[in-house]
Structures are given as structure tokens and as C-alpha cells.
Amino acid sequence: MTAVINFFTRTQGKKKLSLVDWVSYIFLFLGFLIIFLPVLWLLLNSIKSQFLLQKLDTNLLPMDYERIGRATVYGPEGKEIFMMKDLPSWVLYWSDLSEDERSQHDIDSFISQYGDKEFYALRSHFGLVPGQSKELIINKNLPEWLIKYPSMFPSAKKEYDPESVISVLNIEEVRLLSEYLGLKPYKPNGFTSQIFVTTVDSETSEVTEYSVSRISANKDTVNARLISNPQAGIVKLPKNEIILNKSLKPAWINYTNPLTKNVAGMDFDAVRCLNNSVFVTIVATLITLLINSMAAFALSKYRFNGQIIFFIIILATLMVPASVLIVGIFKMVSVTGLTGSLWGVIIPGAATPTGVFMLRQYMLTIPDELLEAARMDAASEWTIYWRIVLPLALPAVAVLGILSIIWRWNDLILPMIAVSTTKAAYTIQLCLLDFQGEYIAQEHYQLAMTVVSLIPTTLVFVFLQKYITTGIATTGIK
Amino acid sequence: MANLKLIDIKKSYGKTQVIHGVNLEVLDGEFCVLVGPSGCGKSTLLRMIAGLEAISDGSILIDEDRVNDISAAKRGLAMVFQSYALYPHMSVRQNLAFGLENLKLDKTEIEKRIQEAARLLRMEEYLKRRPGQLSGGQMQRVAIGRAIVREPSIYLFDEPLSNLDAELRVATRVELKALHERLGNTMVYVTHDQVEAMTMADKIVVLNEGIIEQVGAPLELYNSPANKFVAGFIGSPKMNFLDYSSLPESLKKFAPENSSIFGIRPEHLSITEENSLPLEVNSVEQLGSDSYLYGVTIGEQELSIKLNNQTDIRAQQKVDVGFDLDNAHWFDSAGKSL
Structure with a gap:
């Protein structure tokens, strides 16, 4: 720890900070912020709840607002809106919970604390109506078409008369089945969690409580409903007058759900996606390094006919935009039967002109005398490449290795060309794309899994960057 | 142990001919020094003997076998380079072992030869170091050691002393001469320094512009030079x-x-x-x-x-x-x- 403090308080010789020190530290700090803030933003957003993300919440921290339940119950007296305070958060977020998490709560004992309209609201909220209705229909030996009735077309519904069938039941049972069947005056009841806000009257300092369904970033007012009298309708409150009660609430389910295959309506397997990506990245990088360094060795250390032409052709491919090659690569992959196989991702990108060029330029700096000495030492050309040239080109090889790992890990185009038809071969980038479907958008999972997908590349960089700075080849020859 | 015969060796780079038909015989166990001013072709000639440079015309015979088309790796010669050309990423021990590993010798034999060479050249204490951590003189020893462990039929030296300071050069000169006497191998040594040639050689070959001016024992060249060039080149x-x-x-x-x-x-x-x-x-x-x-x-x-x-x-x-x-x-x- 003292070493770290010493490191960050170093000065230019003298004890006191000189002007150069100030400028250096300010520069370093600004540079750090420019690079680190977007990363920090991503990290913090990945633990925001889906609700906050869909609202385009601009807070840096995952601050969630204090919530209140708003229920809409339909009955003989018509539509009634009322507020339910002090509900536990698992009730408010019930629709976001996974099956596992739902099963941890005892709904029946919870709901039995309530009566009347609150009971009806929560019964709908927990989705108990269809189950209890079906049970009732079977127990009372009511006709079976009742079960199918809610999903019938209106024309088909006309052929039945549910009211007369259920009229034999008691009032609670009639209410349950009416809610299920959608018979007037009953309807499925509504329940939403809303933001709890307060305003303070500047003169009387009287506090008024409201519930708000959303606070949009580009409007000056919010649509609020008075909690003491919800039926009174909606009032527009100026945004700068409302007081929000926020609390820090990281949504760890963004991570835990996808990692435990608990994403509703999707077959997301993080382990499989990461495995595919790791396989592609490692194998492709090894092949890339081998092929590129061999090509660079030949181009830099041998004299042969057409050497310049080969070099120019390799350089020329650098100037072709990658998007031009998409169709060609697709045809190549499908003709060779690699579609749907990870090798279809690995092989087309194995030889990179950038890598050949970079390694060739580095290998030119290795003295030819070393190769001649090795030849005198009875080394085969392969031995010269493997035991002399490759170790001496290690700094350049490490750079290319890091680049290749990052390219491969982040690559989206090649996997889309080669394996988009085969779910089992999806790399992590394709898997992430899946969260953004035509009908579903699960940015909260996407952000969290993006963070997970960043971990390997970060680790690789931390681990390999010392090889860049260690100039092994710089010592030895005079 | 081998003798070396060059028959009408020629070398051209494109249209420029740099070696104009060299005939030379180096006897078994002889210390032969190729000497001449810069650009006379002495290094080129040595590299042709080593097999690092293609031969345009003529034949090179080692023990009466024509080796023109045999690669450097298979000629069984060892060479000490002017820049030493030690492998910078290997320790001294690995530098010495590299050639022997390529010859697929077994480990005990490799270790034995390394120990012998290390004792002979007094470099036991820095076997574990990398070339970058050695002084010029030590690197020189390693370069020579790398040749010795190979036990080659002929040693080739390409101006091995030119990177040393004057004092060390004299000392190493004496050591090399002693080494030759101990090993008794055929050695071909290239230098532009006529003092080195005079002090070390059994036989001096004076080269000028790609032709041999005179071949002979040091004093023979000194006392009865064949021509004005040799007379002027030998002696200071x-x-x-x-x-x-x-x-x-x-x-x-x-x-x-x-x-x-x-x-x-x-x-x-x-x-x-x-x-x-x-x-x-x-x-x-x-x-x-x-x-x-x-x-x-x-x-x-x-x-x-x-x-x-x-x-x-x-x-x-x-x-x-x-x-x-x-x-x-x-x-x-x-x-x-x-």
C-alpha cells in the first residue's frame, strides 16, 4: 500500500510539487477519466433494473425510487382506483421475478392478510384467477366449455350463456369466475408499481403525496395522481417541484438470471456462448500467430522470385474494406461446408495482412548474422524459425496476439456469416444480439452480459501487456 | 580434422565479379589467415567456404569431397562471427548447446562438451547469464566456445577480434594461437590486420581485389614478397x-x-x-x-x-x-x- 502511495505522490526530484508535476497529474487524471468514465457508466448501468433502463434513467448510480402499488379493481360500483402502501418489494416487482424467486414466497398466506378490494387486486396481480377458476369449475362440475370461454372468438361466445351457468354459485365464486370469464361488470383487475413522489407547499409547508407512473427526461411536467384521493384524476406537476425518495438498489438479477439460464422466453446459455467464444478466440489466435509469423519470416528473411509481388499483394488486401468481403466469405464458408461450425468462424480470418506486415517489419530488425550462426550450428530452417526468429519476435507476436484476441472476441460479422443459423455455435456477441429481438428488448440483461463478456479480454490484456513492454530482443547483439 | 581445397573459386553479384578465380590449399591442422584490405573479398571467400554464400564457379573440397551443393548446416564447419552473433534470448549454456541439440546428441554428451569448453575458455561462472549481461571479451569467448563444442573439422573466423579493445585483442590473439596448438584443428581466419596475420598464421594468404597476391609463411612474405602490393601490405x-x-x-x-x-x-x-x-x-x-x-x-x-x-x-x-x-x-x- 505504501508503494502505491509513493507511486502516486512522486514528484520531479524536489519535495514540493512543481508546475510540471501539477500539469502531469492533471493530465493523467483527465486521461484516466476520459477512458474510465464510459466503462464505469457501463458497469453501473448493468446493475440498474429493467424499469430504470426502459425509462432511460440518467443517474450514474442505480438509484431506484420509492414505490407504491396502484390497483384498479372493477366491480358492481364501477372502476375503482386505490393505492396500496407498504407492500414488500417482491410484491411490487412480482412480474420481474423468475420462477425460482416466485416459489420462495408464500403468496397464499400473504394474500390472506388482505380482504375485499385489496384482495381482488392482489389476486389478479399474482395471476391466481385462472388457476382458482379452473379448480372451481371442476369441483362444482360446471360445463368444461367455461375453461375455454375466455379465449374464444366473440362470434363463438354468443353460442354460450355463462351468466346463467354461474348464477347457482355464491357471490365470491361468481366474482372469481366473472373476472376469469370477463363478464360485466367485472374485468381482470390491474396492479402496477408506481413512483412515490411528494410536493411541499412553499407557504404552508404542507406535504402532499402523489404517485407517478413515469418521469420522462424530456418533459418539464409529470402526470401525478393524488394518493389521498386517487379517484380525483391526473394532475400535471412541474418536475422541479416534486421530491423523489430514492434509494440505492442494484438489480443483481440482471446477472444472476442469465447466468443461471433464467431468462423468460429465451434460450440463453451463458456458459455455452462463452465456451464458443473462448474456443474461437484461442484457436483462431494460435492459428493466426503461426500463419502470420511464418509468412513474415519468409518475407523478411528469404530472397526468392516474386517476393516483392507477394508483399504488395498482401499489403493490397489491407486496403480492401472488410464489408466488401462479406459475400465472398459467405460463399467460401458455405461451399466448404463450414456453415454452422465454429471452424467457419476461425478459418476465414486466420491470415491477417496487418499481422503479416507488422511481424515482417519487426523481423527485419533481427540481424541476419543470427540466422547464419544458427545455420552454421546445423539448425534446420524450421528450427531457425521456431527457436531463433519466433522468440526474438516475441514482443511483436505478443502485440499481434493481443490484437487478435480482441478482434476475435469482439467479432460479430464473421459469426453472423458463418454460424447465425446454428444456435449451438453462437459466440457471445451473437448471444448478446439475441436480447434485442423484434418484440422483446431486454437491455438490462444485455448490459450485464456485456460486462461479463468484457472480463476475459480485460484479463488477457492485463496479463499480456508486460510482454509488450519487455523488449527481450533488444539485448545481446552489439 | 580436415584439409580444405579451393579450386578456381569465382563469385559474382549480378555482373560485378568480386572473386576472380581463387586456388588455395589449406593443409590439415594448419592455421591459415586470409588478409587484405577492406573489400578484397576475404570475408566473401570465408562465407563461401562456410556455405552461407553461393559459389558462382569453381569447387570447394573438404577432405577431397566436393561440398559446393551441401548446405552450411551439413558441412560440419563452425564459424565465429565478427559480431559474435550470440542468440540473445538464450543463456550462455543454451547458446553452446544449441548446435549440439540440432545434431541430436544425447544430453550427457552435450553437458560434457559444454563443461570442457567452459573450462578451456574459463567461462564456468557465467554459463547461466544471457549475452546481454556479458562484456565484449566474455561474448568473444562464448562465440569461440560455441565453435569448440561442435568439434568441427574446420574452424572459420571472420574478424573475431575487431570488436575488442587493443589490450584485450593482444591477449585474445595469444589465447587463440594457444588454442590452435592445443586443438590442432584446421583454422581459416579472416582479418584486415596484418599484425594478427603475422603473429598467428602458419600460412598467410594475401588477397587483393578478388585475387590471391601471395601465399606463404609469415616471414617468407615479409622477407621475399612476391610483388609490390604484398611488400607494402605486410610490415609496419x-x-x-x-x-x-x-x-x-x-x-x-x-x-x-x-x-x-x-x-x-x-x-x-x-x-x-x-x-x-x-x-x-x-x-x-x-x-x-x-x-x-x-x-x-x-x-x-x-x-x-x-x-x-x-x-x-x-x-x-x-x-x-x-x-x-x-x-x-x-x-x-x-x-x-x-
Whole structure:
């Protein structure tokens, strides 16, 4: 720890900070912020709840607002809106919970604390109506078409008369089945969690409580409903007058759900996606390094006919935009039967002109005398490449290795060309794309899994960057 | 152990011919030094022997086997490079072992040879270091050691001492000579330094512009150079050359027929009035044991003298210089010795 403090308080010789020190530290700090803030933003957003993300919440921290339940119950007296305070958060977020998490709560004992309209609201909220209705229909030996009735077309519904069938039941049972069947005056009841806000009257300092369904970033007012009298309708409150009660609430389910295959309506397997990506990245990088360094060795250390032409052709491919090659690569992959196989991702990108060029330029700096000495030492050309040239080109090889790992890990185009038809071969980038479907958008999972997908590349960089700075080849020859 | 024969070796780079037909025989166990000014083709010749450079024409025979088309790796020679060319990423031990591993020797044999070479060259204590951590002299030893462990039939040296400082160079020269005597191998040594050639060689080959000027034992070259180039190249300070026409009649009468140039080494001149020429001294170098005088004589021709004692002659002084005519050399107009 003292070493770290010493490191960050170093000065230019003298004890006191000189002007150069100030400028250096300010520069370093600004540079750090420019690079680190977007990363920090991503990290913090990945633990925001889906609700906050869909609202385009601009807070840096995952601050969630204090919530209140708003229920809409339909009955003989018509539509009634009322507020339910002090509900536990698992009730408010019930629709976001996974099956596992739902099963941890005892709904029946919870709901039995309530009566009347609150009971009806929560019964709908927990989705108990269809189950209890079906049970009732079977127990009372009511006709079976009742079960199918809610999903019938209106024309088909006309052929039945549910009211007369259920009229034999008691009032609670009639209410349950009416809610299920959608018979007037009953309807499925509504329940939403809303933001709890307060305003303070500047003169009387009287506090008024409201519930708000959303606070949009580009409007000056919010649509609020008075909690003491919800039926009174909606009032527009100026945004700068409302007081929000926020609390820090990281949504760890963004991570835990996808990692435990608990994403509703999707077959997301993080382990499989990461495995595919790791396989592609490692194998492709090894092949890339081998092929590129061999090509660079030949181009830099041998004299042969057409050497310049080969070099120019390799350089020329650098100037072709990658998007031009998409169709060609697709045809190549499908003709060779690699579609749907990870090798279809690995092989087309194995030889990179950038890598050949970079390694060739580095290998030119290795003295030819070393190769001649090795030849005198009875080394085969392969031995010269493997035991002399490759170790001496290690700094350049490490750079290319890091680049290749990052390219491969982040690559989206090649996997889309080669394996988009085969779910089992999806790399992590394709898997992430899946969260953004035509009908579903699960940015909260996407952000969290993006963070997970960043971990390997970060680790690789931390681990390999010392090889860049260690100039092994710089010592030895005079 | 092997002998080496070069038969009419030629080398061209494109249209430029740099070696014009070299014939040479190096006997088994001989220390042969190729010497000549820069650009005379001596290094090229050595690289052709090593197999690092293609041969344009002619044959190289090692033990009577033509090796022209055998690669450097298979010729069984070892070479010490001017820059040492040690593998910078390997320790000294790995540097020594590399060639032996390529020959697929077993580990105990490799270890034995490394220990022997390390003892011979006194480098046991830095076997574990990398070349970057060694001094110039130590790197030199490792480079030689790398050749020794191979136990090659012929050693090739390409100006191995030119990167060392003067003192170390003299010491290493002596060591190399001793090493040759101990090992008894055939060695071919390239240098531009005629002192190294004189002190180490059994046989000196003087090269100039791609042709051999003379081959012979050191003193043979010194005492009876075949031509003006060899006479001027061997010996320090170099031999004095005077035009025959400028000589006084008293000297001309000793000259053989067709003489065009008169040559005499500085040590064969003395301050005397017999058979003398006038000399205007330009500078004097006093080394304690001996003294060198540099000046001009008749026809503004330069002349240097080596005296085996200290002298009180000063610059700008005019003296008479006498000749030891027994040691005079006479050359014809083509530069050939008469």
C-alpha cells in the first residue's frame, strides 16, 4: 500500500510539487477519466433494473425510487382506483421475478392478510384467477366449455350463456369466475408499481403525496395522481417541484438470471456462448500467430522470385474494406461446408495482412548474422524459425496476439456469416444480439452480459501487456 | 580434422565479379589467415567456404569431397562471427548447446562438451547469464566456445577480434594461437590486420581485389614478397617505395635489369653517409625503445625510417640516410619482384 502511495505522490526530484508535476497529474487524471468514465457508466448501468433502463434513467448510480402499488379493481360500483402502501418489494416487482424467486414466497398466506378490494387486486396481480377458476369449475362440475370461454372468438361466445351457468354459485365464486370469464361488470383487475413522489407547499409547508407512473427526461411536467384521493384524476406537476425518495438498489438479477439460464422466453446459455467464444478466440489466435509469423519470416528473411509481388499483394488486401468481403466469405464458408461450425468462424480470418506486415517489419530488425550462426550450428530452417526468429519476435507476436484476441472476441460479422443459423455455435456477441429481438428488448440483461463478456479480454490484456513492454530482443547483439 | 581445397573459386553479384578465380590449399591442422584490405573479398571467400554464400564457379573440397551443393548446416564447419552473433534470448549454456541439440546428441554428451569448453575458455561462472549481461571479451569467448563444442573439422573466423579493445585483442590473439596448438584443428581466419596475420598464421594468404597476391609463411612474405602490393601490405610502418629514375647512380648500379621501383623497409635504413640520400625530416616519433622518422627525400617522395634507439634528430632537420642494400627489394613496372 505504501508503494502505491509513493507511486502516486512522486514528484520531479524536489519535495514540493512543481508546475510540471501539477500539469502531469492533471493530465493523467483527465486521461484516466476520459477512458474510465464510459466503462464505469457501463458497469453501473448493468446493475440498474429493467424499469430504470426502459425509462432511460440518467443517474450514474442505480438509484431506484420509492414505490407504491396502484390497483384498479372493477366491480358492481364501477372502476375503482386505490393505492396500496407498504407492500414488500417482491410484491411490487412480482412480474420481474423468475420462477425460482416466485416459489420462495408464500403468496397464499400473504394474500390472506388482505380482504375485499385489496384482495381482488392482489389476486389478479399474482395471476391466481385462472388457476382458482379452473379448480372451481371442476369441483362444482360446471360445463368444461367455461375453461375455454375466455379465449374464444366473440362470434363463438354468443353460442354460450355463462351468466346463467354461474348464477347457482355464491357471490365470491361468481366474482372469481366473472373476472376469469370477463363478464360485466367485472374485468381482470390491474396492479402496477408506481413512483412515490411528494410536493411541499412553499407557504404552508404542507406535504402532499402523489404517485407517478413515469418521469420522462424530456418533459418539464409529470402526470401525478393524488394518493389521498386517487379517484380525483391526473394532475400535471412541474418536475422541479416534486421530491423523489430514492434509494440505492442494484438489480443483481440482471446477472444472476442469465447466468443461471433464467431468462423468460429465451434460450440463453451463458456458459455455452462463452465456451464458443473462448474456443474461437484461442484457436483462431494460435492459428493466426503461426500463419502470420511464418509468412513474415519468409518475407523478411528469404530472397526468392516474386517476393516483392507477394508483399504488395498482401499489403493490397489491407486496403480492401472488410464489408466488401462479406459475400465472398459467405460463399467460401458455405461451399466448404463450414456453415454452422465454429471452424467457419476461425478459418476465414486466420491470415491477417496487418499481422503479416507488422511481424515482417519487426523481423527485419533481427540481424541476419543470427540466422547464419544458427545455420552454421546445423539448425534446420524450421528450427531457425521456431527457436531463433519466433522468440526474438516475441514482443511483436505478443502485440499481434493481443490484437487478435480482441478482434476475435469482439467479432460479430464473421459469426453472423458463418454460424447465425446454428444456435449451438453462437459466440457471445451473437448471444448478446439475441436480447434485442423484434418484440422483446431486454437491455438490462444485455448490459450485464456485456460486462461479463468484457472480463476475459480485460484479463488477457492485463496479463499480456508486460510482454509488450519487455523488449527481450533488444539485448545481446552489439 | 580436415584439409580444405579451393579450386578456381569465382563469385559474382549480378555482373560485378568480386572473386576472380581463387586456388588455395589449406593443409590439415594448419592455421591459415586470409588478409587484405577492406573489400578484397576475404570475408566473401570465408562465407563461401562456410556455405552461407553461393559459389558462382569453381569447387570447394573438404577432405577431397566436393561440398559446393551441401548446405552450411551439413558441412560440419563452425564459424565465429565478427559480431559474435550470440542468440540473445538464450543463456550462455543454451547458446553452446544449441548446435549440439540440432545434431541430436544425447544430453550427457552435450553437458560434457559444454563443461570442457567452459573450462578451456574459463567461462564456468557465467554459463547461466544471457549475452546481454556479458562484456565484449566474455561474448568473444562464448562465440569461440560455441565453435569448440561442435568439434568441427574446420574452424572459420571472420574478424573475431575487431570488436575488442587493443589490450584485450593482444591477449585474445595469444589465447587463440594457444588454442590452435592445443586443438590442432584446421583454422581459416579472416582479418584486415596484418599484425594478427603475422603473429598467428602458419600460412598467410594475401588477397587483393578478388585475387590471391601471395601465399606463404609469415616471414617468407615479409622477407621475399612476391610483388609490390604484398611488400607494402605486410610490415609496419609500410615499406618505402622510390622511383628507380629518381635514384642516384650510386644506388642504380645495384639494381637488377628492368627495375622500375626500389623498395626498402624502414628498419633497413640508417643515418649514415654511405650510399645515402638526403632526407628532410617532417616528424619524429619517439617510442623509447625505438624511434620513427618521417620525411621527404629526392623528388618529394616520402620516406620513413625506424631507428633502434632514441635519437636527438628534430623535425625540419636535414639528414643523410643510408641503405642496407642486402635487404633492398626491386620491382618491375608491373610491380612484380625481381
